[in-house]
Amino acid sequence: MKIGIVVHSMTGNTSLVAERIKNRLEKDGHELFLERLNIVGGEDQSQSDPNKISIEPLSINLEEMDLLILGGPVRGFQASPAMKAFLGNLEGLGGKDAMIFVTHAFPFNWMGGNSAIKQIRGICTEKGANVLFTGIIDWKNSKREIQIDSLAAGVARKASKAAS
C-alpha cells in the first residue's frame, strides 16, 4: 500500500515515532511517504488559534495514498493548533483509511492524550475518513521504547489487514 505519514512536531518527539512507524511498515513492503508540517513564518508555540496558523502545502499528494497516518503533540490538553489548522483545510478524506497517534509529556493519557486523539478523530470522521487505529506515546514513561514498538506493531497489523 501507499502510506502517507503527516506529522506536526516541534521538538522532534512525534517525528521520531513517525520514523519508527515508517521503518516498521517498510519492512512489510509498504511504500512510505513521511512529511512534517511546516508552519508559514515558523512555529509560535503561544499561538493557540488554528485559524491564525497557515501550513505550507505538502509535497506529497495525499489523494494518492491508500492510508493516511497523522501524528502530533498534545498541546494544553488538546490536539496541537497546527494539526487542527492542517486538518481544517484538508480535503479528500472521504472514504480514506486513517490512523492517528499523539505524543505527550504527562504520565497519564487523560492528561491530554485522550482528548487530543478524540479531537483529531472527530475532525477526520467528520470529513469521512475511516479511523482504523489510534495510539498515545507518553514521552517521559520509562517504558517509552516498548510503547513505540507496540504502537508501530499495532499500526502494521491494521495496515496489513486493510491491505488484504
Ligand SMILES: Cc1cc2nc3c(=O)[nH]c(=O)nc-3n(C[C@H](O)[C@H](O)[C@H](O)COP(=O)(O)O)c2cc1C
Ligand atoms: C505549549 C506546549 C503545551 C503542552 N501541553 C501538554 C499537555 O497538555 N499535556 C502533555 O502531556 N504534554 C504537553 N506538552 C508536551 C508535548 O506534548 C510533548 O513534549 C510532545 O512529545 C512534543 O512533541 P514534539 O517533540 O513532536 O513537538 C506541551 C508542550 C508544549 C510546548
